[in-house]
Amino acid sequence: MHRKPVFEEKVRNIEPWLASVGAAAAAGDYDGDGYVDLYVTNSRRGYTNALYHNNGDGTFTDVAAAAGVASVNETDGLSMDAVWGDYDNDGDEDLYVVKWGRNLLFRNEGNGRFTDVTGGARVGDRGNGNAAIFFDYDRDGWLDLYVGNYFRSIDLWHLPDTRIMHNSFESARDGGANVLYHNNGDGTFRLVSEEAGVADTGWTLDVGAADYDNDGDMDLHVANDFGPDKIFRNEGNGLFTDVSAAAIGVDTRKGMNSEFGDFNNDGWLDLYVTNIMTKDYLKEGNMLLRSNGDGSFTDIAPEAGVADGGWGWAAKFFDCDLDGDLDIYTVNGFVSQRRGEEYWFDLATAVTEPGFDSTDARQWPVIGDRSLSGYEKNRFFRNEGRESFVETAGEAGLAHDGDGRGLVVFDYDNDGDLDVYVVNQNQKAVLFRNDSDTRGKWIGFRIAGRASGVGTRLTLVAEGRRQIRDIDGGNGYASQSDRRAYFGLGGSTEVDRVEIRWPDGRTQTLKHPAINRLHTLAMP
Numbered sequence: 001m002h003r004k005p006v007f008e009e010k011v012r013n014i015e016p017w018l019a020s021v022g023a024a025a026a027a028g029d030y031d032g033d034g035y036v037d038l039y040v041t042n043s044r045r046g047y048t049n050a051l052y053h054n055n056g057d058g059t060f061t062d063v064a065a066a067a068g069v070a071s072v073n074e075t076d077g078l079s080m081d082a083v084w085g086d087y088d089n090d091g092d093e094d095l096y097v098v099k100w101g102r103n104l105l106f107r108n109e110g111n112g113r114f115t116d117v118t119g120g121a122r123v124g125d126r127g128n129g130n131a132a133i134f135f136d137y138d139r140d141g142w143l144d145l146y147v148g149n150y151f152r153s154i155d156l157w158h159l160p161d162t163r164i165m166h167n168s169f170e171s172a173r174d175g176g177a178n179v180l181y182h183n184n185g186d187g188t189f190r191l192v193s194e195e196a197g198v199a200d201t202g203w204t205l206d207v208g209a210a211d212y213d214n215d216g217d218m219d220l221h222v223a224n225d226f227g228p229d230k231i232f233r234n235e236g237n238g239l240f241t242d243v244s245a246a247a248i249g250v251d252t253r254k255g256m257n258s259e260f261g262d263f264n265n266d267g268w269l270d271l272y273v274t275n276i277m278t279k280d281y282l283k284e285g286n287m288l289l290r291s292n293g294d295g296s297f298t299d300i301a302p303e304a305g306v307a308d309g310g311w312g313w314a315a316k317f318f319d320c321d322l323d324g325d326l327d328i329y330t331v332n333g334f335v336s337q338r339r340g341e342e343y344w345f346d347l348a349t350a351v352t353e354p355g356f357d358s359t360d361a362r363q364w365p366v367i368g369d370r371s372l373s374g375y376e377k378n379r380f381f382r383n384e385g386r387e388s389f390v391e392t393a394g395e396a397g398l399a400h401d402g403d404g405r406g407l408v409v410f411d412y413d414n415d416g417d418l419d420v421y422v423v424n425q426n427q428k429a430v431l432f433r434n435d436s437d438t439r440g441k442w443i444g445f446r447i448a449g450r451a452s453g454v455g456t457r458l459t460l461v462a463e464g465r466r467q468i469r470d471i472d473g474g475n476g477y478a479s480q481s482d483r484r485a486y487f488g489l490g491g492s493t494e495v496d497r498v499e500i501r502w503p504d505g506r507t508q509t510l511k512h513p514a515i516n517r518l519h520t521l522a523m524p
Helices: 009-018 344-351
Strands: 025-028 037-040 050-054 060-062 077-085 094-101 104-108 114-116 129-135 144-149 179-183 189-191 203-210 219-225 230-234 240-242 259-261 270-273 287-291 297-299 312-318 327-332 338-342 379-385 388-391 404-410 419-424 430-432 442-448 457-462 465-470 485-488 497-501 507-511 518-522
Touching: 025 077, 025 404, 025 419, 077 129, 094 129, 144 203, 203 259, 219 270, 259 312, 327 404, 338 344, 465 485
Parallel strands: 129 203, 312 404, 442 518
Antiparallel strands: 025 037, 037 050, 050 060, 077 094, 094 104, 104 114, 129 144, 144 179, 179 189, 203 219, 219 230, 230 240, 259 270, 270 287, 287 297, 312 327, 327 379, 379 388, 404 419, 419 430, 442 485, 457 465, 457 497, 497 507
């Protein structure tokens, strides 16, 4: 069960708001036994994080204490996110924990134990981060690291004053600067955020990396609370260009999730960003940004039927029913406390009063035990084709009403269909096993080799139909999903070929691979 953080008396009036994040989960096979394990965060001093070892029989065992990755919330802040990645290219998954405080890097020793190497690796950012992703931006075969920060670099438990909040609800740019670490290939990293052009100062809740423009390198998307989101195009020379205005326009929404996937199978990655939709007040809506194939996107969420995700957090594309196209699952709910009167109305009144300073937490009205968009049911949008979705969470058994934050999509039982793990803020997590009645028409791929295979693109062709998957290093709010690539085959009984574009640009074709099995592909 996740526990929320506790803050000092100065900001107790809005503590439920401040303490509403931190429930994260990361999927990775840390011991290489072929079953995906889970690292799950806690966010209160005195409570440990969990490393759930997958026993291969449908059960998990928490081994975090024995592994040395449990007690990370006692000093230097509290956990907010985590991500797996083989930063030292020794063949096993290392672990990076993002904190409101000092971040931590744990090196996997290959024997079930981890060593804290943060200081030597020089990645102990104190930027009050909410997100991180491993990706090889310069294609040198070593995983680099991008961290999305929220508050400025302040000690949130020893505040000199209460002016810690955003200066706008729609265009805030006074958050913590994001951080890009270049992997030197010798166990150390170098800070390159400013020179690379990605030191964004929005209030970042999530970061994602993928090749959205099909030029072979991984670009960055930054989901910022209180707008605007950012897209940084990778120029292939160690530098990025801010192309946000041309690619996605300027939005004033509350971006919370970064997830790439080709939902319409046209060969271009699309982007799903969660925001806020409420019944009575804030009607922003999630964005389904369809790629136009020219470096720009068009939001078609309302027409496609995927805009209303409630107070959205993590969301993932995945082919739940194995029919050959990507569905969307999104979790939601902000603060579930006493039912009845909502806090929003007091806040909306306060912000219109003369002299109200949104940066000063002390001026915000007291939340107390009231709810704010609480007890919302998660949404499952089934892809119907023709760029249209139908919401069927109840029918699918996924209409959970916890305060969802992190969302892991993974094949925990290795049966070929993708299961779902939801981490709820200050509540128990939930594991949903997929019992798809179309199970059996699938194919999966695990990438073995340098940089965990991150940046590899797989294109599957079956009966003339093409699907693509990019191997990413942790897209999705407070989440990292199964890095293995799964394809549903629908009515197809044979795969014509799989085209592989490796991170360094080399290509390979695998003809007529067997279906209903997981293949391991070794990087050349």
